[in-house]
Amino acid sequence: MQNALLEVRGCKVNLRRMGKGEPLLLLHGAQGLNGEDPGLDALAKHFDVIAPDHPGFGRSEDSELVDDARDLALFYLDLLDALNLDRVHVVGLCIGGWVALEMAVTSSARFNSLVLVNSAGIRLKGVPRADMFVCSEDDLLKLLFARPGAADWLKRWRATPELEDIYDRNRAAAAKLSWSPRLCNPKLDRWLHRIDVPTHIVWGEENRLIPPAYAQALKDLIVGSTVATVPGCAHLLHIEAPKLFAEQVSQFIQRVTS
Secondary structure (H helix, E strand, C coil), X not given: CEEEEEEECCEEEEEEEECCCCEEEEECCCCCCCCCCHHHHHHCCCCEEEEECCCCCCCCCCCCCCCCHHHHHHHHHHHHHHCCCCCEEEEEECHHHHHHHHHHHHXXXXXXEEEEECCCECCCCCCCCCCCCXXXXXXXXXXXXXXXXXXXXXXXXXXXXXXXXXXXHXXXXXXXXXXXXXXXXXXXXXXXXXXXXXXXXEEECXXXXXXXXXXXXXHHHCCCCEEEEECCCCCCHHHHCHHHHHHHHHHHHHHHHC
């Protein structure tokens, strides 16, 4: 894995790059990336994985240009320009999925395909989400995980003072992007018909943070999209079941590009 700083619109972005193949932009979720993310390693067996820390997250600088998910979507279109990438596969996790949706609505010509994994972004009336910002740490882990592994995941974040600081920084940055309204753009659903690229929606069957009903709602809004539900997994699918996560992504992309 290579780590580099890439300057985009005056902001230095920490960029991980690994693997070989077609370029795949991975947009992380609210918890960010800590360098031990097995789902990325699994994807790198098939793709040239490009995984930035969002501005304000991880080891990326803050950007005065980014106040919300819509801003971040436009920022990432500029990042593709900085990398001289015309088209990429995009995989979005949680708020990264929301950002990917905003990107695709704006400029789907930059996408070869789109995979949404437990994606935020829309509001579904009558199906409340859990609140990851206003709960205890124990309750948060129960929202994020269905399988064993939550304690080990948190331990990795607590391994060094730097990672502890990044964990807290990520939570603050996620709150900035998605506090009000929580985890959604209330107007986004009216524009999802504009997405005209192959789209696959992957959901953890035990996801209590953003319940599986949201997967079907996204399918109904995005023409031609497909859905897969992964049993025994919650919100952090790429951590709980990295092999299944990578299979869902790679097999879908193979189907739509072969």
